[in-house]
Amino acid sequence: MAEIRMEGLVKTYPGGTERATDDVSLDVADGEFVVLLGPSGCGKTTLLRMLAGLEFPDAGKITIGGEDVTYRAPQDRNLSMVFQSYAVFPHRTVRANIGFGLAMRKVPAAQIAQKVAWAAELLQLTPYLDRYPAKLSGGQRQRVAVARAIVMDADVLLMDEPLSNLDALLRLSFRAELKKIVQDLGTTTVYVTHDQGEALSLGDRVAVMRTGRIVQLGDPLEVYDRPADTFVGGFLGSPPMNFLPATVHDGQLSVAGHARPAPAHLQGHSGDLVVGVRAEHIGISGINDTDGTNGIEARVDVVEPTGSAVLLTTSVGAGPGPAVLKVSAPPTFRARPGDTVRLDLAPDALRYYDAETQLALEP
């Protein structure tokens, strides 16, 4: 086990014009689970491949456990990895696949057998040890790939979208299993995904990436709750964060035609900004309910029951472009398209962003 330091990593692929990673620096503590999250093409996989030694950076430095490994070959880094395609060797039995890394490191056969038995037990592969991968389901192959990675006692465990080829139900159940396995191992882990749900549920910290840069790094709840810019807010969460144009004038914040005193840190501000709010942080009530709220009136356009909640797509305000707000209402809430509802934007649920830079205006 070891900590990882990445400093100023720059990588441009041959023939490419854009930088795949643009001066990325990231420290991962010993035993920490860090998730690299971002849309495809954001550089997260490139970063992982540079950690693995499968790509070399044009500039920058990678140290693992204090040792500079920037230009070291993969086989000399004491890593293990789970590949998106699994890369389970088709010509080797499950047993030989799991023991591959240990065999390459010339570990005695008895010790390999013991470790393979342990990993197979942990991942419920014991009945399949003598089968070839062609005779396994996708989920079982995935387990073989994970077993092969965890027997290694590696310094660092790398995972490249390991769950993306599984069907939705299997993905959810294996996610929890994976979290427990990695927690028990305590290995420093870097995990790449484009699935925000996976990122939030697995990571000790989440690094959100965009166009080769890390735009926000923090623990999952913080990243979810306080997105550093509108991109992060719009990428994380299902549904993503709502954004509304707003203005500040003379200490008054005006959102969707509704004025209220601006929060303390925006008192000095004047002009346009963007307000972000999560769907589940918007209070909702019928237009005739008399609980005394002075909320914003909105028209319901779409009603989507999801079981645990009702997702409403509403439009607020008139004019040329009415703002669209996604609202997550309690499952008991009843509304029909065309109804008018009252939305309550609680002050502490609102996040403020600069209209130009899209960056958060934090206190």
Next chain:
Amino acid sequence: MPGPTAGRATGSAPSRIPSVVWLVGPSVLLMALLFGWPMIAGIVQAFAGPEGFTLAHVERMVADPYFWPSVRNTLLLIVVLIPLQFALALAMALLLRTNPRFGGLYFYVWAIPLAVSDLAAGLVWLAVLTDRGYLNSVLAGLGLTPVPWLAFDNPVSLFVAVLVAELWRATALVLVIVVAGLQGIPKDYEEAAAVFGAGPWQRLRHVLLPLLRPSLQVALILRTILAFQTFAVAQALTGQNFPLLVGETYRWYTILQNENVAAALALVVLLLSMLTSVIYLRTLRQAQT
């Protein structure tokens, strides 16, 4: 009533030839005409005498002073040539797999010998190796004594000359098959092996070679059968000084005008080819069950 139904079915069936006959028919016909019939004719010819079946032709073939040397030379050539060709082709294919600059160009240049007829290739090498050929000219120019590479009393250099010429001419076939096979192996397997601690040799031995097995098997069978048939290159370079089985067949047929012994020799080549193919198929059978 089953009667009328059955009658209608049998009435329409004979007029329809199943589509499988149309699909397989032409190739079966061609194979029978161009392959099956000559083979049977050849077998008959090898054992046919004035009073029916005879082993006289086979006895005559074996008694010929060139027969055993030609068997020995053919086998020796295969045993030395094939491993060299595979090592070279594999090394070239692995170099191409690293995506070097101008990799596509190298591949085409390396594949050129495939397009050269084997007699032409033999004549080119003859021009290089003959007493006053290019190689000796270069040696003379450097102040060294020219060597009679193709002299009949120099069997080692004769063998090496045929070996080098065949190596140049026929390695491309193995290369093309191995390159095609390598293209079917995702890079992920090598990358996974590297991450799990396998160095270049271990990756080759434990990952690439096993995954290449089907291609290697095809290349091995093809190359061995073709090597049994080595003829024009050796004929152009050495004439009868380095006898090979097919060259002997040719000699019996044209110079000695004995079709029966020539057919017997052709049968020996056929049997040897079949035997090695069966051995390859059995020993290289996939262990996947």
